[in-house]
Amino acid sequence: MIATDERTPRTRARAARSSRTDAAAAAVGPGPLAALADAGLEVPVLGGGTVRHVNLDVAASAPALDAVVQHVARVLPYYASVHRGSGYPSQATTALVEDARATVARHVGARDDDLVVFTRNTTDALNLLASAVPGETVVLDLEHHANLLPWRSRRVVVGAPTIAATLDALDAELAARPAALVSVTGASNVTGEVLPLERVARLAHARGARLAVDAAQLLPHRRVDLAASGFDYLAFSGHKAYAPFGAGALVGRADWLDAAPPHLAGGGAVESVRLDGVDWKHGADRHEAGTPNVIGIAALARALVELERIGDASRREHEAALTARLHDGLAKVSGVRVLRGFDDADDRLGIATIELERGSVGLVAAALAAEHGISVRAGRFCAHPFLDRVATRANGLRASLGAGSSADDVDRFLDALTRLVADGPAHAYERTPAGWCPRVDDRPRPVID
Structure with a gap:
């Protein structure tokens, strides 16, 4: 189930462990295919500390090469x-x-x-x-x-x-x-x-x-x-x-x-x-x-x-490996359904949109960002009629891959998603006109001169 609670925020070390940022935890698999402007970006998480940002929202806007x-x-x-x-x-x-x-x-x-x-x-x-x-x-x-x-x-x-x-x-x-x-x-x-x-x-x-x-x-x-x-x-x-x-x-x-x-x-x-x-x-x-x-x-x-x-062949090979890793992992997450438009589609890009059996995808997206440093997108993706036809819930959560994505990005997302679906966020959230937000947000805002 998905629920907020009032538990004490996790420490920086716990956040780092749950995000699997250490080299020993990184799984073997494809690394980034190209150097992007956001490579190595550190973002703050609730409770203090920073983690390497995982950008799985490139289908909306991709960072610059x-x-x-x-x-x-x-x-x-x-x-x-x-x-x-x-x-x-x-x-x-x-x-x-x-x-x-x-x-x-x-x-x-x-x-x-x-x-x-x-x-x-x-x-x-x-x-x-x-x-x-x-x-x-x-x-x-x-x-x-x-x-x-x-x-x-x-x-x-x-x-x-x-x-x-x-x-x-x-x-x-x-x-x-x-x-x-x-x-x-x-x-x-x-x-x-x-x-x-x-x-x-x-x-x-x-x-x-x-x-x-x-x-x-x-x-x-x-x-x-x-x-x-x-x-x-x-x-x-x-x-x-x-x-x-x-x-x-x-x-x-x-x-x-x-x-x-x-x-x-x-x-x-x-x-x-x-x-x-x-x-x-x-x-x-x-x-x-x-x-x-x-x-x-x-x-x-x-x-x-x-x-x-x-090269087109390199891009296809990189994305195919990460896409398979993403979809194989999602198939193992209880309470999650991956949306499909066609039963006979045999070709797809590195995009997966899920809906939850219970709970709010907006809350999960907020917790992925605030607690794990992972960017995804929740909503209807400017494709309302299509969502009305293929989804059973109003909104979905989309993870999207690109040339800067790695196997570790996929694994961090799958680990965090599994925990959030099973146990709920570690911090309290509230729904606002701007969407789900931490009730107490102690993350410092970036200083961009």
Whole structure:
């Protein structure tokens, strides 16, 4: 059961033992695959002392790669205006943005005539695409709200217990009434299950529709080849791909985007302006009015280069080992159920969302952070309709892995979760408008100058 109590807080040594931070307790298994900015971060725990932070919330936002942080530091001295400045820093900054555009295009396998439009994030990218679709869009019920809410004319296919049956339902929907676009997630942010996207592309194209892929979760874990896979559009975020500096991208076919109204009205998007009218540019410039997020764009491109250096095979092998370790361990925790969207899903990212037979996942998440230094996420993950279908409780608790995750991270989480489910937290908590919080929080706040 899950319950708060008034027991005396554990000492620093007990907290360290329960968190298994000592080298002797660390299990043999994969270590971090890449150097990240949060590596070795120590966080305070209730009762005093610190432990090494375990970040299992990378599906929400991933820390920056060290290579990205270093690249940003090198770029900053040259920061200046883009495209219209005559000075050397301005010319260097303009080249940086356009080189980044070419890097993104190459990384995702864009066609020669595809556009790469820089946006704030995946949500922004999909809202831009929604303004360009000349007809209805069909989505699945498992979508993140970013791929569910923007479409101006939307039809939703409710998922079946299997991927095969879900794709049959999607095909039947398109056969019954044509659509301009099918837009699906590359991988569920709730279950980590990866859809057979090339099959979805063939299905959509056979029915006369284009395919857009929300790759916010997929791209940080897998190399995506837009042209080879038959995708028409791809949207993703830097902050989930180890470049949390506020940039994302929409990559895809130019015709709809050239015909759409500008995403923002302003300087840089125009050929000429008169008091009685305006001539808008075509291409990426049409949708990139104003001064771009130069640092975010540079960071995003550098992150993609670093992921290429690590290699797709290495990332898959690292994540597969940790994902198996995570799911095998969760299967042994009494009172826990792992959520699944499809019975026949045979491919998934390093994401596991659980619900509890009894008690509050919000309380467990708070205790994991406050007592064990482990970050997870509790809630509905901006996927409310999907949770309504696959979960029996209102909320879930999600643990997500990335390039900086290790076997010790997984083991610490499993150990702490097992104790919390069996015995409850060691400290008293209360539910507040901000969620579950320690009744007495003696952790010092960081001093960040």
